[in-house]
Amino acid sequence: MAVRVGVLGATGAVGQRLIQLLDPHPEFEIAALTASDASAGKTYRQAAKWRVDSPIPTDVAEMTVTATDPDEVPSDIDMLFSSLPSSVGADVEPAFCDAGYVVSSNSSNGRMDDDIPLVIPEVNADHLDLLEVQRDERGWDGAMVKNPNCSTITFVPTLAALTDFGLEKVHVSTLQAVSGAGYDGVTSMEIIDNAIPYIGGEEDKLETESRKLLGEFDGAELSHNGMDVAASCNRIPTIDGHLENVWVETEEELTTDAAAEAMREYPSLDLRSSPDPLIHVFEEPDRPQPRMDRTLGDGMAIAAGGLQASPFGLQYNCLAHNTIRGAAGASVLNGELLLEKGYL
Secondary structure, three states, X not given: OOEEEEEEOOOXXXXXXXXXXXXOOOOEEEEEEEEOOOOOOOEHHHHOOOOOOOOOOHHHHOOEOEEOOHHHOOOOOOEEEEOOOXXXXXXXXXXXXXXXXXXXXXXXXXXXXXXXXXOOHHHXXXXXXXXXXXXXXXXXXXXXXXXXOHHHHHHHHHHHXXXXXXXXXXXXXXXXXXXXXXXXXXXXXXXXXXXXXXXXXXXXXXXXXXXXXXXXXXXXXXXXXXXXXXXXXXXXXXXXXXXXXXXXEEOOOOOHHHHHHHHHHOOOOOOOOOOOOOEEEOOOOXXXXXXXXXXXXXXXOEEEEEEEEEOOEXXXXXXXXXXXXXXXXXXXXXXXXXXXXXXX
């Protein structure tokens, strides 16, 4: 039988993408949708201004949206996928965990908490066992796992492929799509014929989340990776797909051929949403490109290219679909990992 799941914040951009991914999923059955009090009581078709690039699922369209409150969600729901704004999630998500629900969350609140696993399954699936520490410390019957920021997810798998060379310093400059700001996040007058060299709070997320993701978990506590990370984040007028320029300095010599081989051979997982290969490495110097390469692996693959030596170590570009691999798809993949590891 499929696992009964709900979506918190179902009417937003990431919530809609979650529904698009979950509706045909053989392991999950959408059984609850929540949104703001203004949407509660309406059908999903009435509450959501559907903007995803596929038709709204017929069965989901007629479901009744409830308030985002543990008392409003059926107790037989096995897992909740959260796309709530962090300001809402900070209070609401712990309440759901305290009520016994397992939450796979895309929201940024709590990502850096010591007892909340921040997980990219192909990179640090073992960090999921931090949930045992979390339940002991918080007294929850439920649990909470987070996926990282959409820009962090784009470059960390490529770094994970290079860890055997000893990561010392990483510089990353992002060229981020407008969908990363949400439907109303950037106006056309701001972004058309323009680039915005600042995204509030984004640089800190890349610099801190990457070190947590590549850290070591000893069964009791997590130690962060000691590499230095510096980020510069920019918004550009593409719809989907975050493109990033990366420079990596390592302890051991790292040639472009060795880096390309390490990325190509970096393993995926035997989970439905984990693509094979995980990292697609282009030989062409002008790839990857957002419009051409963001849907590799059904939007779940990481693309890399432009590998070359530089005075600042290995230089390359990488790309991921920010609302699929970087958001909704990442939460679904974490849900698959939770199911495989027996947390549901």
